[in-house]
Amino acid sequence: MTHQSAQPIExxxxxxxxxxxxxxxxxxxxxxxxxxxxxxxxxxxRFSVSRATLRDALNRLEACNLVERKANVGCRVVALTPERLxxxxxxxxxxxxxxxxxxxxxxxxxxxxxxxxxxxxxxNEQRVKEGESYYxxxxxxxxxxxxxxxxxxxxxxxxLYHDLYQLVRMYRxxxxxxxxxxxxxxxxxxxxxxAIANRDGExxxxxxxxxxxxxxxxxxxxxxxxx
Amino acid sequence: MTHQSAQPIExxxxxxxxxxxxxxxxxxxxxxxxxxxxxxxxxxxRFSVSRATLRDALNRLEACNLVERKANVGCRVVALTPERLxxxxxxxxxxxxxxxxxxxxxxxxxxxxxxxxxxxxxxNEQRVKEGESYYxxxxxxxxxxxxxxxxxxxxxxxxLYHDLYQLVRMYRxxxxxxxxxxxxxxxxxxxxxxAIANRDGExxxxxxxxxxxxxxxxxxxxxxxxx
DNA sequence: CATGCCAAGATTGTCGACAATTTGAGAAAG
DNA sequence: CTTTCTCAAATTGTCGACAATCTTGGCATG
Numbered sequence: 345m346t347h348q349s350a351q352p353i354e355x356x357x358x359x360x361x362x363x364x365x366x367x368x369x370x371x372x373x374x375x376x377x378x379x380x381x382x383x384x385x386x387x388x389x390r391f392s393v394s395r396a397t398l399r400d401a402l403n404r405l406e407a408c409n410l411v412e413r414k415a416n417v418g419c420r421v422v423a424l425t426p427e428r429l430x431x432x433x434x435x436x437x438x439x440x441x442x443x444x445x446x447x448x449x450x451x452x453x454x455x456x457x458x459x460x461x462x463x464x465x466x467x468n469e470q471r472v473k474e475g476e477s478y479y480x481x482x483x484x485x486x487x488x489x490x491x492x493x494x495x496x497x498x499x500x501x502x503x504l505y506h507d508l509y510q511l512v513r514m515y516r517x518x519x520x521x522x523x524x525x526x527x528x529x530x531x532x533x534x535x536x537x538x539a540i541a542n543r544d545g546e547x548x549x550x551x552x553x554x555x556x557x558x559x560x561x562x563x564x565x566x567x568x569x570x571x
Numbered sequence: 572m573t574h575q576s577a578q579p580i581e582x583x584x585x586x587x588x589x590x591x592x593x594x595x596x597x598x599x600x601x602x603x604x605x606x607x608x609x610x611x612x613x614x615x616x617r618f619s620v621s622r623a624t625l626r627d628a629l630n631r632l633e634a635c636n637l638v639e640r641k642a643n644v645g646c647r648v649v650a651l652t653p654e655r656l657x658x659x660x661x662x663x664x665x666x667x668x669x670x671x672x673x674x675x676x677x678x679x680x681x682x683x684x685x686x687x688x689x690x691x692x693x694x695n696e697q698r699v700k701e702g703e704s705y706y707x708x709x710x711x712x713x714x715x716x717x718x719x720x721x722x723x724x725x726x727x728x729x730x731l732y733h734d735l736y737q738l739v740r741m742y743r744x745x746x747x748x749x750x751x752x753x754x755x756x757x758x759x760x761x762x763x764x765x766a767i768a769n770r771d772g773e774x775x776x777x778x779x780x781x782x783x784x785x786x787x788x789x790x791x792x793x794x795x796x797x798x
Numbered sequence: 799c800a801t802g803c804c805a806a807g808a809t810t811g812t813c814g815a816c817a818a819t820t821t822g823a824g825a826a827a828g
Numbered sequence: 829c830t831t832t833c834t835c836a837a838a839t840t841g842t843c844g845a846c847a848a849t850c851t852t853g854g855c856a857t858g
Contacts, residue, residue, distance in 0.1 A: 442662070
């Protein structure tokens with residue numbers, strides 16, 4: 345049971361859950377344009393649910409910072425800006441840095457070995473399907489996911505995974521992340537897991553912060569190139 | 572206009588807003604017991620609103636981690652445990668540490684002078700009303716609030732202020748924070764603002780992390796003493 | 799022509815009722 | 829006496845309609 349993907353299937357029991365997941369995907373992947381206004385009656389019809397159910401989903405989207413609401417006015421998808429990108433990534437670096445430090449302290453040897461195996465597997469896959477950014481992104485998310493889980497801090501996990509990650513993905517997907525950074529990110533991942541394996545939390549934290557900072561610069565450049 | 576309190580009055584326009592604020596207060600201050608189950612029909616009647624409105628408020632409480640929901644089962648107030656205290660304070664330390672580092676970089680000289688004045692004012696008040704923990708808590712919140720605002724990172728502010736702070740207050744209030752730590756906290760605040768005034772972000776970050784760590788230990792001791 | 803006001807339309811907030819699901823007490827079987 | 833099944837009561841999820849608020853276009857007025 346090792347080396348399998350650690351990304352969990354989200355529990356979707358209610359209709360509002362389903363609308364939330366679908367809407368979130370549409371927003372993150374650009375199906376609904378960033379900054380655009382959201383019409384409750386229109387979307388309710390599109391998803392074949394009542395407005396109450398749709399509003400429930402919108403409330404959750406607001407909680408993960410994917411939409412912004414104003415009372416009696418309405419709801420719009422967040423706008424992607426360089427300023428906001430920096431803000432989000434500063435927070436992300438601090439939190440994932442913490443996750444790394446805790447992971448170095450709390451992960452089991454088996455969990456660490458698992459991640460190493462995962463990286464090897466991804467490396468092989470990547471050699472074959474050069475440039476397939478989807479697999480790269482999935483692999484990257486999986487790596488970060490496991491570190492966060494490895495911190496054994498449920499609150500930290502919830503904050504990163506539910507409140508921050510979809511927003512991060514939104515920037516990455518809509519800025520079209522591909523290219524030469526892929527192989528470099530692998531090396532960085534490797535250095536991080538080695539630091540964790542050595543139980544060097546301080547180093548692991550520093551490497552992760554730097555890794556995320558590089559990633560931010562990469563997206564920032566796309567922004568500047570875009571106009 | 573200097574030296575006034577910086578804590579903003581929250582915008583409360585809709586009925587759901589009001590219920591949210593009232594319920595949050597009741598949960599944080601213990602009016603509704605930690606860990607207890609929440610009955611939607613009962614609370615709706617108590618606040619004289621429909622269940623839909625109450626559910627809206629519950630959704631927001633869930634977003635700030637004050638209640639936990641399970642689909643088709645219900646909603647209960649979070650339980651205060653030493654483990655969760657540590658988790659929350661680890662996250663808090665990382666985020667407020669970041670806030671300090673950014674504040675040292677981004678606060679204006681005027682804003683810094685304002686906080687210094689605030690601390691002096693609180694010190695005087697505190698000498699007169701020795702042991703009045705309410706004022707101390709308000710002052711403490713005000714101090715931290717201004718640092719966070721001073722980071723000029725809106726996302727960080729939102730995360731700390733909306734998603735984490737009420738939970739922190741819940742631990743503080745329900746564990747009955749008073750006593751000899753009050754005067755020591757003042758000195759720590761002073762050291763932090765001095766580091767920021769010197770534009771020494773690294774030191775400010777470290778001092779803040781330590782300050783929060785002390786605060787956590789203090790609450791943890793109350794836990795141990797409580798049983 | 800610019801500016802402020804007003805009404806009509808559209809959008810959001812709130813409600814009470816109905817449907818789906820869970821829970822728990824009690825009966826039946828072992 | 830214990831265990832399992834059943835069914836009714838209670839609770840949550842969903843809906844469609846109504847009330848309150850905001851927006852917008854046109855009209856009157858200076």
